[in-house]
Amino acid sequence: MNPNRSTRALLGNLAVGLGLLLIALLLLRLHLGERWWPAAPLAPQWWMAVAALAIYAVACFALWWCTRQRDDDGGDSKEPPILVAWSSQTGFAQQLAQRTAAHLRAAGHKIRLRAIDQVDAALLGNSHQALFIAATTGEGDPPDHALAFLSRVMPQPLKLPQLRYAVLALGDKTYEHYCAFGHQLDEWLRTHGAQPLFDTVEVDNADADALRHWQQLLGQLGGEAANATDWSAPAYQSWLLRGREVLNPGSIGGKVFHLQLQPADGKLPTWQAGDIAEIGPRQSADAVLQWLQANRFDAATVLADGRTLGDVLAHSYLPDSADSRDANALAASLKPLPHREYSIASMPGEGSLQLMLRRQLRPDGTPGLASGWLCDYTQIGDSIDLRLRSNSNFHPPGNDAPLILIGNGTGIAGLRAHLRARIDAGARRNWLLFGERNAAHDFHFGEELQQWQREGEIERLDSVFSRDDGQFHYVQDALAAHGELLRQWLDAGATILVCGSLQGMAPAVDKVIIDTIGEDAHQALRIAGRYRRDVY
Template sequence: MSARPSRAVLGNVLVMLLLALLGWLLLRLHLQEPWWLSAPLASQWRWAAGSLAAYAVFCALLWWRGRRRDDAAAEGEAAPLLLAWASQTGFAQQLCERSAEVLRAAGVAVRVRGLHELDAPLLQQTRRMLLIASTTGEGDAPDHALPFLRRVMPQDLALPELHYGVLALGDRSYGHFCAFGHQLDAWLRQHGAHPLFDTVEVDNADPAALRHWQQLLGQLGGGATDLPDWTPAQYAHWQLHERQLENAGSPGAATWRVGLVPADGVLPAWQAGDVVEIGPQHGPADVEAWLATHARDGDALINGQPLRTYLARSHLPVLPDSVPADDAALVATLKPLPHREYSIASMPVEGQVLLLLRRLLRPDGTPGLGSGWLCDHAAPGGRIDLRFRSNPNFHPPAHDVPLILIGNGTGIAGLRAHLRARVDAGVARNWLLFGERTAAHDFHFGDDLQRWQRDGMIARLDTVFSRDGGEHRYVQDRLRAELDTLRQWVREGATILVCGSLQGMAPAVDAVIEQALGREGKEALIVAGRYRRDVY
């Protein structure tokens, strides 16, 4: 179906009508009182009419091409992802357009609409949607969103096929922080839609939150894109302390344990659930090959740093012959590489930031940007650019609350930090459900987990390995077999934390939780902050 005409289109039509009216009035003036020496020639009338018609056709083509680009997937391609914005000052709309750029660069078909352009049929035919919504005043929606609030939200819609994510913009100094974004999230959940991830809150254009959103966009696009960060991070100087292959012989991709320490020896504080942002670099061989190809001296100093240092942290440009061999000018045009973020698997008491990451390969067999840097190229003791991002939505509950931890693959990293914090606090009411490929090769942090279970610090440890056979193949299957236990833990006040894959495990686990507790029961957990997810 076609969406209703936007305000911009209606405005253009109105302007055209006003211009036509003005032309008619001027024509009447000419016919009634000859104010020029002679009437226009017939050929001049034809030229004027033709020019006006050509202009109208040109404007129509521009409008049609813009809408066609957004709806290209409607003709035989995959269903487009709907990007909708609700903006009071224009910032949310700008972020929506940037998000569309990221997804298109990853090959995802998208359509962009203002919230006022959405109606019930469009929502019901959409399978994936991202909402970028600002809050104005004391928790109010932007003005242009009023038609959606009045016409769409009162309807009793069924949206069981819709998967969505929300970026909520707000100001924490107000009493109702990000209220409209949360209102949209709650409305969608109540009508059967499924959140892809927990609502991302942005306080006053917080750069870290926006970088996290960009990372999620990359995951929705089938992998992180190489577009530069919208807000580049200011990194601290850390060092690679240790690196160890964790799953030699596994049928899956290589998984590495990486330990990082601060260069100045001062270890900062962080909480379980927090993440780090890593500034990756190209491998030295790639940089030297570029320098040789373009006949540049990597040791040339620009603002006190060698040219190769700038190149290592930036997209390597392809220089046309017309670009002069001026290193300072080259450096000024370089675009920094985007960050990569990873869950922290350790706590400060362990003396290092511990990461667990899978070594991803591009279609040509070369390693991915972030994993290639940390797993292959970074030298032991070498510099690592790092900064922390607080992740309040995934911080631990109170110590007296039972905790259910569910994850797969490298998602065990974020869950291990929670378990380590609980072990150090002497809290034993913990239930971990973890899934991977094989027990022999992929039981990450297995020694820690089994020791904590023997010591009575993990009340239940349920593991499933998909390649080993057995009664249950995936972690959601194991959880489904324990519905009564899940209900009992929830009745006793448990909080559920899920960490792992965005497009596989997380929605399947969500469906099992709803099966166990019902939609209203699951919604009550979410509202109470007792069901939270950190997915990628």
């Protein structure tokens, strides 16, 4: 609901209340002038009435205070609050904006919450980060209150190079122009120089998977957003760890691990290249045991829901101390661990689900939450909580047209799945550009990729290593040097897939593509679905 409409509704309700009060006063005068009016109320009755009225007024004020919308947090001159703007026809986008704002506030960020019709050119120009939650109505139309933004702000020749933004686009796939207003916002912001924090997230009919993905991406804004509890918990299946190896021994970078998993029930599901594995991490057994001993609880205590206390602690953040000696009360107060997302590096025909991830380290040198669980604390044969999530924005094109795959670091995981799928389908016009640190230690899947090239499955392979004395420093440098070849492949109908680092590689590749083929052709590729990214 538009805040302007809320204000009008409040004024209307006040006017009605004043009118009723005036009528009551007139009726009171009438009653006082009639002989049948029995008598004035007794003094105690007057005081009871006044007390009841006061209690009612205080209750109304308390309800308003608790449910009021917090629009602005105080910022500072160096970093203004994050702008969270929403456009809503039914109120759902507003709810998501408020939830997003609360999520980021809890993570320590300052927030400025606005309906989109309250956003003007000056506000955009003074913002450094902005999140837009944009609903689409009817056949691709914006919500009614967004028309003011379209008519007043979007026609202006703004320059927004300082603005980094993201769009959560709400829609319904049964309509032809799915999430149209969200994409219109995205295109307009890009055209005026704003840089995306990450690619637009589409939400079909309040899809919980997409909203969980949006929450995961909010973690890229820093603070404690990455550690917040999932808005809706995934329904995990049990998988077993069947293999794990370090891919880059001797590397100056963090260790990269290659994992192989299979379902506990032995029935391997299907997935497409580009899909995501959502992992439910756990605390290490040692960490849980130390907490139990320090707080004098028994891991085997059976809770009211049938789970053991030790199992619940393993799936939760461990509190500093126990506020209650009651195990059920303790379990109810625990905050569940959030999921983590990883690109799938294999296809079902290979017999296992393969992941590739870099082990993250905290400032104190201990392994990160999910990467530590997968790379350090689990043993071969252990159970892993995993759920498959379709990632339609990064699925392969539906034909055998040429494919250009660009990535760096662990982004090769998602690209490898695409190459495997192409090889299985007999599509051989594949061009891979991959960047890492050193060829001797960081050429992930290098032998396999070179074999595929020798066998003609990869037409062109450009590997770039930033710490070696090669011709190119980064993968975007190699792409820029082969601009004419890029144009030829695109003229032949090629699709571009980019997977890897959002900071550095992805925007640099985007700039090379624009410089090579122009803004209009770049936009046409995106609209046609021939330029897809999975960056993080």
